Amino acid sequence: MNDAAFWEPLKLSLIVVGSATVIVSVVGIGLAFVLAKRQFQGRELLDAVVTLPLVLPPTVTGYYLIVLLGRRGLVGGYLYDATGWTVSFTWQAAVLAASVMALPLMVKSARAAIESIDDRYEIASYTLGKSEWETFFRITLPLARRGIYAGVVLSFARALGEFGATLMIAGNIPGRTQTMPLAIYEAVAAGEERRAQALALVLTGVSIVAVYLTNKLSNARSPVF
Amino acid sequence: MLHVDIKKRLTSGKSEAFTLHVNFTAADETTVLFGPSGSGKTTTLRLIAGVLTPDEGSIKVGERIFFDSERNLNLSVQRRRVGYVFQDYALFPHLTAEQNVAYGVRPGENGNNGQRKINKRERARELLSLLRVEHTAKRHPAQLSGGESQRVALARTLASEPTVMLLDEPLSAVDVKTREQLLMEIRDVQRSTNIPFLYVTHNPAEAIKIGAHVVLLDQGCVVRRGRPEAVLSVSGDRNEASDH
Numbered sequence: 001m002n003d004a005a006f007w008e009p010l011k012l013s014l015i016v017v018g019s020a021t022v023i024v025s026v027v028g029i030g031l032a033f034v035l036a037k038r039q040f041q042g043r044e045l046l047d048a049v050v051t052l053p054l055v056l057p058p059t060v061t062g063y064y065l066i067v068l069l070g071r072r073g074l075v076g077g078y079l080y081d082a083t084g085w086t087v088s089f090t091w092q093a094a095v096l097a098a099s100v101m102a103l104p105l106m107v108k109s110a111r112a113a114i115e116s117i118d119d120r121y122e123i124a125s126y127t128l129g130k131s132e133w134e135t136f137f138r139i140t141l142p143l144a145r146r147g148i149y150a151g152v153v154l155s156f157a158r159a160l161g162e163f164g165a166t167l168m169i170a171g172n173i174p175g176r177t178q179t180m181p182l183a184i185y186e187a188v189a190a191g192e193e194r195r196a197q198a199l200a201l202v203l204t205g206v207s208i209v210a211v212y213l214t215n216k217l218s219n220a221r222s223p224v225f
Numbered sequence: 226m227l228h229v230d231i232k233k234r235l236t237s238g239k240s241e242a243f244t245l246h247v248n249f250t251a252a253d254e255t256t257v258l259f260g261p262s263g264s265g266k267t268t269t270l271r272l273i274a275g276v277l278t279p280d281e282g283s284i285k286v287g288e289r290i291f292f293d294s295e296r297n298l299n300l301s302v303q304r305r306r307v308g309y310v311f312q313d314y315a316l317f318p319h320l321t322a323e324q325n326v327a328y329g330v331r332p333g334e335n336g337n338n339g340q341r342k343i344n345k346r347e348r349a350r351e352l353l354s355l356l357r358v359e360h361t362a363k364r365h366p367a368q369l370s371g372g373e374s375q376r377v378a379l380a381r382t383l384a385s386e387p388t389v390m391l392l393d394e395p396l397s398a399v400d401v402k403t404r405e406q407l408l409m410e411i412r413d414v415q416r417s418t419n420i421p422f423l424y425v426t427h428n429p430a431e432a433i434k435i436g437a438h439v440v441l442l443d444q445g446c447v448v449r450r451g452r453p454e455a456v457l458s459v460s461g462d463r464n465e466a467s468d469h
Contacts, residue, residue, distance in 0.1 A: 120315040123276050126302040127309040128329040128385045138328070142319045 006198055008175050009183035013160060016091060016179055020098035020159040025152055027099075028106030033136065035107065036114040047107075053165075054104040062097060062168025069096070070169070093170035094177050098159035105158055106151040113147020114140060150217045157210035160203065227251040227389050227421040231272055231282035231292070235265075235445070245269070245445035248282075255415050255422040257436035257453065259429075265445040266425040270391045273423070274309055275302035286389045286421070308387030312394040314378040316366035322377045323349045323362040329384035352380035356410065372403035379414060390415070390422045396431065408435055429457050 035047055053061045069076040071086040080086045087093045117140060125135040141148070163181040170177040172186065180199050187196035230248035245265045249256070258266045271277045273284055275291065278299060284291040291300045316325050326349035353359045356376040361369055369377065375395055382390065395411065396404045412435060415422045426432055432439055432453055439456040441449040449456050 118315070120311050120313075121317060123271075123274070123302075124309060124311065124315045124317075124381075125328075126276070127274055127305075127307050127387075128381070129303050129306070129331060130328075131303060139317060143317075 003195070005174070005183070005187075005192075005195055009178050009180045009199065010202065012091065012094075012175075012178065013180040016094045016098055017156060017159045019095045020102060021152060021156045023095070023099045024102045024106045024155045024159070025148075028103055028151065028155070029110050029141075029148060031103075032107050032110035032114055033140070036111045050107050051104045053101050058101060058162070058164025059168055061100060062165035065093075065097060065100065065165060065169045088169055089171045089173060089177060091170070091177055094162075094166050094179055097165035097169055098162040101162050101165055102155035102158040105154040109151030109154060110144065110148050113144035113151075116147075117143045146217050150214050153210050153214045153217065157207055160206060226253065226287055227256075227273075227423065228283070228285040229269070229273060231279035231284060233268070233272060233277065233279045235268065243445050245272075247272075247442070247445070247447055249440045249447055249450060251421040251423055251438065251440075253419050253421055254437040255412065255424050255435050256438045256440060257432040258423060258425045258442060259427065259432050259436075259439050259457070260442035261427060263444075264442040266427075266442055267393055268445075269442070270309070270393055270423065270425060273389070274307045274391060275300060275305050289388065306385065306388045308382035308385060308390040310375070310378055310382055310390070310392040310395045313398050314366070314374040316369075316374055316378055316381070318366050321363050321365055322353065322358065322369065322373075325366070325377055326352050326381045326384050329381040331384070331386050348384060349380070352384055353377070355383075356380050356414075370403075371399040372407055375399055375407060376410070379411070383414065383418070387418075387420065389420055390418070392422065392424045394425055394427075396426075397428075404431075411435065432457060 031046075031050060035043060066073060066088070068074050069079075070088050071077070071080050076086055076088070087096060121139050121143065122135055125139050126132075130138070161181055162179070163185070166177070166179060167182060172178050172182045174183075174186075178186070180203055184196050184199045184203070187193075187199065228250050231245070233245045234242060235245055236242040245268055247265065247269050258269060260266055268277065272279050273291070279292060279294065281294040283293040283295070285293075286305075289300075290296075290298050291305050292298060316322075317328065320328065323346065327345040330345040330348045350359065350362065353362055356379055358373050358376040358380070361373050361377060366374060366377075375398075378395075392411070396407060399407060408431065411422070411424075424432075424435055426435075436453045439450060439453045440447055441456050
């Protein structure tokens with residue numbers, strides 16, 4: 001298919017989903033570690049806030065993103081006054097929406113993996129003189145990696161399918177913010193069945209691979225790593 | 226020489242809160258911490274290692290102060306240099322035996338110009354052969370027997386050049402045949418390193434074989450201490466029965 005209306009959403013989706021997956025992995029693993037290992041006031045509140053996009057309707061999450069980061073938003077307003085730039089209706093907004101929506105999946109998965117590790121490994125590492133950072137990167141992370149991989153795959157899939165929150169804050173601008181799910185919606189609305197079909201097939205294929213990978217990662221049991 | 230004099234109020238989920246109050250001195254020999262489960266043996270080790278913090282008191286190894294509540298001193302786990310040997314070894318499952326030991330090798334002290342960089346792998350090999358498990362170098366923990374695992378764990382601990390050794394029921398996951406031999410090896414290692422070994426067990430026979438000194442704990446308090454035969458014969462029956 002040599003059609004910009006097919007390739008542009010695909011290309012944009014790959015950029016958006018790629019960026020979101022990287023952001024979600026780094027932020028999500030960090031949050032998971034803090035939630036799993038640190039005792040502090042408001043820990044459960046932080047967990048609830050991070051989890052919220054999982055249960056809220058995506059349009060509501062998108063609405064809050066506008067309230068917070070839009071041109072006249074609580075934080076976005078200052079940004080706009082200071083720089084004249086706003087995230088609304090940019091491809092970065094699509095990355096933001098996808099990240100916020102996928103983050104809870106990453107955090108849940110990584111937190112469970114980190115919490116399931118026997119704390120004796122970490123104690124052993126500390127007594128061997130290793131700092132918390134070194135222990136985290138050389139012991140905790142490798143031991144939690146199955147759960148973390150599963151979280152990455154789930155986040156990738158969630159980010160790829162993001163529609164509601166993206167539409168709210170990034171809009172549906174062909175070539176700029178129109179990712180695949182939005183393009184499908186538009187193709188159907190415009191009666192372009194072949195385009196809708198092609199895009200839907202691509203998304204379905206990727207989703208099947210994601211489910212397969214997630215199952216494989218979470219069920220694999222091998223004594224030797 | 227290890228001096229311990231600490232108090233710690235413990236609040237665990239199911240059992241009612243009780244206060245651990247332990248004070249004893251361990252010479253550069255093997256001291257057995259003996260007592261039924263729930264008497265605070267492992268908690269004591271964790272307090273000495275620095276994983277838990279006492280409410281008050283002091284912990285010293287020689288002239289090095291690990292903890293002193295009056296002077297507000299509390300050395301981090303990393304800087305205490307304790308060797309911790311676990312019941313189920315706690316070998317890092319994603320690393321080979323050699324990598325496990327190399328992980329513990331302490332890098333040369335800073336500031337010593339011209340000191341040759343310690344080759345971690347070489348040192349790991351040395352320690353593995355010292356404990357006669359060189360053949361396990363390339364294997365992962367899941368492929369080791371209990372005895373091999375505990376030897377690798379000992380080697381890893383020695384790699385970090387500890388100033389005190391804490392052993393938490395190191396033989397309980399090892400088969401009976403291997404126990405005797407491992408017990409002698411632990412004794413040899415103590416003699417060659419000549420640092421205090423604190424050995425937790427609830428097995429009287431093991432305590433008598435390995436211990437130069439026994440500290441008997443019950444419900445978080447030291448109830449008796451002295452030569453193993455003396456301490457354990459008086460209360461032998463009761464303590465033997467109180468576990469399992």
